Amino acid sequence: MLVHPQFDPVAIHLGSFGIHWYGLMYLIGFLAFLWLGKWRIQHQTWWSQSGWTTKTLDDALFYGALGVILGGRLGYALFYQGSYYLSHPHEILFLWQGGMSFHGGFIGVMIAMWLFARKRGLTFLGIMDFVAPLVPVGLGAGRMGNFINGELWGRASDVPWAMVFPQIDNVARHPSQLYEFLLEGVVLFILLWWYSSKPRARGSVSALFLIGYGGFRFLVEFTRQPDDFLGLLSLGLSMGQWLSLPMVIAGVWLMIVSLRQPSQV
Template identity: 75%
Template sequence: MLVHPQFDPIAIHLGSFGIHWYGLMYLIGFLGVLFLGKWRIRRNPDSIVSERDLDDMLFYGALGVILGGRLGYVLFYQPGYYLSHPLEILAVWQGGMSFHGGFLGVLVAMWLFVRKTGKNWLAVMDFVAPLVPLGLGAGRLGNFINGELWGRATDVPWAIVFPQVDNLPRHPSQLYEFGLEGIALFLLLWIYSSKPRPVGAVSGLFLIGYGASRFIVEFAREPDSFLGPLALGMSMGQWLSLPMILIGIWMLRRALTRNN
């Protein structure tokens, strides 16, 4: 039986100032988008996005991730609490970010970007989609290092005890998400988008891939204590992922059909 190492949540100590692991993972994610995006632009002179565009997009996207992620957590997970404690909405250092909120935030941010530049929004999202999964994977590693978002109790050989929770062996669901949402989804999208595809196809595949990965892993992840299982025994993460899967299937089918 493995035991979670209970890492120091601060990765780098600089006197009285510290850089937390989770913040470091966000930085790695943003730098990954920048590096991979510029590599792909240099390999494709006809790219809809230029290197200068990418710098601007990263700024818009970072705001979308942070603001959307926080507001999504507030609205999707604990609206009653934050309605009673509105000032705590700003206390992001206490934790509480939602992928689905961050995703919506990025959609809005990219819409603002294309409104300014006159580019095709869906074509820009097709460019962005393959750059995202490694950042998602980095975020899940941050969850594991922090010992948060742990899995359900299990007897599988690779189960991990999270002493800060209890003494039960649990699924390392953060690592499952790292593997599926991070590595596997990155490889799928990177390979699929390496050849010209109909506009909207890559974005549709991202929605299907992320939504399905998250939906599956939620069976091994402990539901949020303040929510528990919702309708049909599904978690909030599963209910929020279902529309992504359905919209992704529709987008991919529509893109491929129009191209024939």
């Protein structure tokens, strides 16, 4: 049995001001997005030929960051604590209190990329195909931030690597944050980076992201402790699983439609 190291959630103390690990994880995700995106533009020439430049990438990050933050917060308020925030709508703006939803952030990013596509005269699916392989590094970093903070812990377990989170109780649990780091971060990145290493039918890379993330998240949720204020929902599934199922279904549909088209960006 392992014990959570009880990291200090503040990475850097500057007097009364502190830089939190979770904020640094967001920064890592955004920097990785830029670095990997520039590499793709320089080395995968079909992207530069389709209109992608360093300036385009910078603008896409700006739109995407707004989508992540606004969508993630609104999604959390809507999907997880709707009744509370309906009574306290002003607290939706209190980002420092925590509470972000991946699925809300995902919807926010799609809306932001749709607006970006209209502004730039690019195709929506073409943009999403370019962006999708750049996202898992940020997802993995976010899950590592959850682990450092000792939040979003797993269900009770007797596996050899089960971990006690002393700030919660003395029960050995699945380190579900690390499972998500591995699957949604490392494995999904490798899968998408490999698949997108040559021109594919438009929409197929996006489809693989939907299938991969939705499938991995659905599986890991079986080891993750449901939110106390929600518990398990219909059919014994968590909110995260119910939100992930449409992603998988949409991904399969999009993959079938995309593979009927010729390879293009």
